[in-house]
Structures are given as C-alpha cells and as structure tokens.
Amino acid sequence: MSNVAYPSRISAIFYLGLEGLGGIDLITDEDENGIDGPIEFSGATPDLGDFTIRVVDGDQNRGLTSGLHSETFAHRLGKSHLVGLRANPGQVWTAKDFIMQSILKHAGPIAEQYPQADRVPDASFILQLPDETVSASNLFAVQKFFDGEFQFDVFFDSASSHKKLDSATIDLSIPALVSSFDDRFESRFPTPDSFNVSNYGALKSFSKAITSSLLGGIGYFYGTSIINKGFAFEWDQDDDYDYDGDGTQDTEQGATFTEPLALFTATPSRSFFPRGFYWDEGFHLLHIGQWDNDLSLEILRDWINLIDENGWVAREQILGDEARSRVPPEFQTQVPTFA
Known part of the structure; x- marks a missing residue:
C-alpha cells in the first residue's frame, strides 16, 4: 500500500523543564484555543545567564484539520497547544507522566459527550494539551499536529550571542556539518588498501552509523x-x-x-x-x-x-x-x- 492510502497523522510534543536556581516563562500570549505561529520562552539560570527558546514551524507543514466532527473543533485545529506545570524538585524527568495526565484530563470531559464508540471525534481533536499554565511553571510542553511530513525548529538563543539562529542558518549549516563529519571520519578511520571487502559503501555507511551512535x-x-x-x-x-x-x-x-x-x-x-x-x-x-x-x-x-x-x-x-x-x-x- 502507498503512503497516500495511509497518510501519516502525527502528534509531536516538545517539552522543556528547569530545576534548581533560575526560572523559565512563556513570552507568547496564551490563548485557550491554541496558538498560531512561533512560541517563545525566556529564562535565566546562574550558569546559562539569560536566554530565549523559540519553537518555529516549517513553511511546508500541513496541520490536521479533517476528521470526524472537525466542524465542532474548528476553533482549535491547525494550531499548537501547550501546558505549563509546576514539577517538584527532582521530578522534571517524569515529564511524560505530567503530559499524559494533562492530555487525559482535557480529553475526558469531551469524550464523555460522545457515548457511541463509532461517533467519537478524531483522536487528534480531543487528545490535546489544555492550553493552560500555572503560576511559576517550571515544565512546559508544546504539542503540534501534522498531516504527513513536517519540520519544526527549536532555537536556543543566549542573551550573550550577537546573532539569533534561524531556519535558513540551520539549513545551510547541516550540509557543511555532514561534510565535516565525513572528512573527519576518513582521516580518523582510513580503510587500508589491502582490506578486502565486497561492498565498501555498505561497510563505510555502517561504520559511520555506529560511530555516530x-x-x-x-x-x-x-x-x-x-x-x-x-x-x-x-x-x-x-x-x-x-x-x-x-x-x-x-x-x-x-x-x-x-x-x-x-x-x-x-x-x-x-x-x-x-x-x-x-x-x-x-x-x-x-x-x-x-x-x-x-x-x-x-x-x-x-x-x-x-x-x-x-x-x-x-x-x-x-x-x-x-x-x-x-x-x-x-x-x-x-x-x-x-x-
């Protein structure tokens, strides 16, 4: 079967948390129905100083806007959703549990309105973060929904940096980084001329993969x-x-x-x-x-x-x-x- 017959419907969640001295805040205006466009956070710690974190969608992304009962949830579709929570010291690493609880708490009352199993709204319409933050949150999660291939960038900008990163910079830097890795690999792990191998390309690819891993x-x-x-x-x-x-x-x-x-x-x-x-x-x-x-x-x-x-x-x-x-x-x- 082709990918067209079974399109990818994807929920991606990026989270960030901070423990110890310092803090982190949501800069982008909150909206109970989700956020269009980039999402920005600011923070500071004694070691990192002041910084910002930006979550930016790629130009070619397609949001999930179709499905059963799409008209009912149209005001929340095609947007990013988030949650801000307060995790106790030493508990930020359990972010998955916090996030799952938030999604289920949001989805429960909605699902109860559709008792017929075959009439429940599309999962992407109800299994969403609630777009709520609590005071002094130190754990944030951003949820995005995509139809097919997607890209989003997460930028960390230190206040001491004179230039902010952007998607174009990353797109230009990746090929240079790959080329640099290849050159370094060739110089560090040269293959002897006497080495007898039937598929040199596969050997090199495997060797690079285990080195990267x-x-x-x-x-x-x-x-x-x-x-x-x-x-x-x-x-x-x-x-x-x-x-x-x-x-x-x-x-x-x-x-x-x-x-x-x-x-x-x-x-x-x-x-x-x-x-x-x-x-x-x-x-x-x-x-x-x-x-x-x-x-x-x-x-x-x-x-x-x-x-x-x-x-x-x-x-x-x-x-x-x-x-x-x-x-x-x-x-x-x-x-x-x-x-």
Missing part, C-alpha cells in the same frame, strides 16, 4: 547510587572480608544511598541501557579516543574520580531516580565484594 550516546549523569558494603552470599559468610581496611570484618548490612555523584560517560545503548557501564567503557574509549582523544580523556577522568579509597568503582553507574527507573530493583544495588 556511540558519540551520540555520551551524556552527563548525576545523582545518588545504591551500594551494599556488607552483602555476602551464605557461602561467603565464613570469609573474613575487610572492605574498609580497618582490620575488622565488615558487618554493615543493607543497601544505602551514596552522596550524589557525577559522571560524563558513553553508554552501551541510548534507548535500552542509558547509563555508564564500567565493563563496556574501555571498549567505548578505544573508538572515541581515535575520534577525539581529548574527549576520551575527559570521560576517563570522570570514571577515575569515582574510584573510592579502596580502589573500587561500581560497574553500573545507576545515578538518580531517572536512571533507576530503567533498572529492575533487584539489579540496582552495587556490591563492593563483586568485581
């Missing part, structure tokens, strides 16, 4: 970890294990939180394993070091800083609630008696 998976992680210094299996109970080196057997039992830790690291998988993993990082750095040696040394330095006074470092760096949400509870605790 590895570099794109580098991130900064911060939060507490869970360790259990006194854990031992029954068959280890007779062993005199002196982890602290104070001449006595460690008897402390139970998992405890560490002080907050920071780690700049690559990850085994951005989608499935988004955390630092000691066993993998050596292999990661072999590749990253070829691409950018200084970058690999920055990562190595952070891992070395996590080594404690006894020479131990947790093999999985599950730092903070967000990281722990991706790990089954039975695997969250790190044990110094293990490698």
Whole structure:
C-alpha cells in the first residue's frame, strides 16, 4: 500500500523543564484555543545567564484539520497547544507522566459527550494539551499536529550571542556539518588498501552509523547510587572480608544511598541501557579516543574520580531516580565484594 492510502497523522510534543536556581516563562500570549505561529520562552539560570527558546514551524507543514466532527473543533485545529506545570524538585524527568495526565484530563470531559464508540471525534481533536499554565511553571510542553511530513525548529538563543539562529542558518549549516563529519571520519578511520571487502559503501555507511551512535550516546549523569558494603552470599559468610581496611570484618548490612555523584560517560545503548557501564567503557574509549582523544580523556577522568579509597568503582553507574527507573530493583544495588 502507498503512503497516500495511509497518510501519516502525527502528534509531536516538545517539552522543556528547569530545576534548581533560575526560572523559565512563556513570552507568547496564551490563548485557550491554541496558538498560531512561533512560541517563545525566556529564562535565566546562574550558569546559562539569560536566554530565549523559540519553537518555529516549517513553511511546508500541513496541520490536521479533517476528521470526524472537525466542524465542532474548528476553533482549535491547525494550531499548537501547550501546558505549563509546576514539577517538584527532582521530578522534571517524569515529564511524560505530567503530559499524559494533562492530555487525559482535557480529553475526558469531551469524550464523555460522545457515548457511541463509532461517533467519537478524531483522536487528534480531543487528545490535546489544555492550553493552560500555572503560576511559576517550571515544565512546559508544546504539542503540534501534522498531516504527513513536517519540520519544526527549536532555537536556543543566549542573551550573550550577537546573532539569533534561524531556519535558513540551520539549513545551510547541516550540509557543511555532514561534510565535516565525513572528512573527519576518513582521516580518523582510513580503510587500508589491502582490506578486502565486497561492498565498501555498505561497510563505510555502517561504520559511520555506529560511530555516530556511540558519540551520540555520551551524556552527563548525576545523582545518588545504591551500594551494599556488607552483602555476602551464605557461602561467603565464613570469609573474613575487610572492605574498609580497618582490620575488622565488615558487618554493615543493607543497601544505602551514596552522596550524589557525577559522571560524563558513553553508554552501551541510548534507548535500552542509558547509563555508564564500567565493563563496556574501555571498549567505548578505544573508538572515541581515535575520534577525539581529548574527549576520551575527559570521560576517563570522570570514571577515575569515582574510584573510592579502596580502589573500587561500581560497574553500573545507576545515578538518580531517572536512571533507576530503567533498572529492575533487584539489579540496582552495587556490591563492593563483586568485581
């Protein structure tokens, strides 16, 4: 079947949140029926200074305006919708939950007006953000609806910058960036003339993809970890294990939180394993070091800083609630008696 027979109807949600010192505000005038045109936010933090964030649609976008009961919802169609919420400290990372709750709260009363399942309005007409903001919001979401291919740009402009970004600048910069990547890849990972491969193009494409994925998976992680210094299996109970080196057997039992830790690291998988993993990082750095040696040394330095006074470092760096949400509870605790 062609794409014409099954057109894409897409809801895209961009969100931004801020924790700690500073704030962020919606500059664009609110409208209970949605917003036409760009949406702008302003904010400030001690580290970033003053800044603005703009969400701008592409010229060729087609909004969703057709569907069952479109005439009833015409005043809200073809527009962007938003919500501004107040998230408690440490909870901005749960933005998906806040956003889903807002959409369902908005959709519930509308859906109740259409008890017949075959007469419910098109999903894009009711599963919308409510166009409401609360005072001192620190979490904002912008929802857009598209029919088919789309583009929208999110611009971050620092007040210290002398020139604002725009779509034309990005369109011109992307080809230059791709060309720069290709040139750097060729210089860092040359293929020997003696290398026998039947499909050189496929090899090069695959190699660039895994390099990009590895570099794109580098991130900064911060939060507490869970360790259990006194854990031992029954068959280890007779062993005199002196982890602290104070001449006595460690008897402390139970998992405890560490002080907050920071780690700049690559990850085994951005989608499935988004955390630092000691066993993998050596292999990661072999590749990253070829691409950018200084970058690999920055990562190595952070891992070395996590080594404690006894020479131990947790093999999985599950730092903070967000990281722990991706790990089954039975695997969250790190044990110094293990490698």
